Amino acid sequence: MLYLVHMIVEIPSTMPAEEAARIKAEEKAYSQRLQQEGQWPHLWRVVGEYANYSVFDVESNDALHEALSQLPLFPYMKITVTPLAKHPSSIR
Incomplete structure (x- = not known):
């Protein structure tokens, strides 16, 4: 399952x-490590902010929660998760 995740870090x-x-x-x-394992295939910095947009590719909501909650900066993050589905007009 694919998820778009927005993380804002507030140390x-x-x-x-x-x-x-x-x-x-x-x-x-x-x-x-998560990127090398294929669970975190995309990671983009938000210009001018201590934030990122990422795409996670994991098997379930629980797997995503596990991956995110293990982030060392997790206690200092605001996280928004959007589940993604294939768009019918996509050629991929």
């Missing part, structure tokens, strides 16, 4: 820089 300004850097490094490693 508290009170978080020590070293802790923020550690969490961001963990986030990068985890997200790259």
Whole structure:
């Protein structure tokens, strides 16, 4: 199943820089693993924001929730999920 996911990251300004850097490094490693596994085939930055739009390709709502909730930055995110279906005019 395909999902369009919008993530907005809001790290508290009170978080020590070293802790923020550690969490961001963990986030990068985890997200790259999901990309390599094919669960996160598209990831785009939103210009001028600490946010992204992503496409996830996972087997179920539960699988998506599991993947998202394991993101190290998950506690600091606002996430919007839109399930996707094939468009009847698509040539793919």
